[in-house]
Amino acid sequence: MLKVLIILAIIYFGYRHLKNKMLGDMGAGGGQNGTRQGHADDVMVQDPECGVYFPLREGVPGMVNGETLNFCSTTCRDAYLKKHS
Ligand SMILES: [Zn+2]
Structure with a gap:
């Protein structure tokens, strides 16, 4: 039972880590929109x-x-x- 909890915890934290990473990338994407106009120049x-x-x-x-x-x-x-x- 303990093993299952540990595995679930790893999956949960792994998922959270991935989600944070994706959100971070999205944030960076928003930043890219700002710099895209700079690129146009x-x-x-x-x-x-x-x-x-x-x-x-x-x-x-x-x-x-x-x-x-x-x-x-x-x-x-x-x-x-x-x-x-
Ligand atoms: Zn020239």
């Missing part, structure tokens, strides 16, 4: 000139053939525009 784009990846908001936009491209710097934008105009 930090969309990584590739510079078509030098191939470097950089955050879109830090990029330098440039119009090429009616298309807006993003460059890592004005130097790259100017070099690309020179080549493609």
Whole structure:
């Protein structure tokens, strides 16, 4: 009988541990929602000139053939525009 109680106790605590873990993950998921917007601001784009990846908001936009491209710097934008105009 004691063995059964011990086993039940282990299952109970194991279950509680799992539940806490799941709740913890859900809490972290809520946090991810908050950071997801931050990620939207930090969309990584590739510079078509030098191939470097950089955050879109830090990029330098440039119009090429009616298309807006993003460059890592004005130097790259100017070099690309020179080549493609
Ligand atoms: Zn560049």
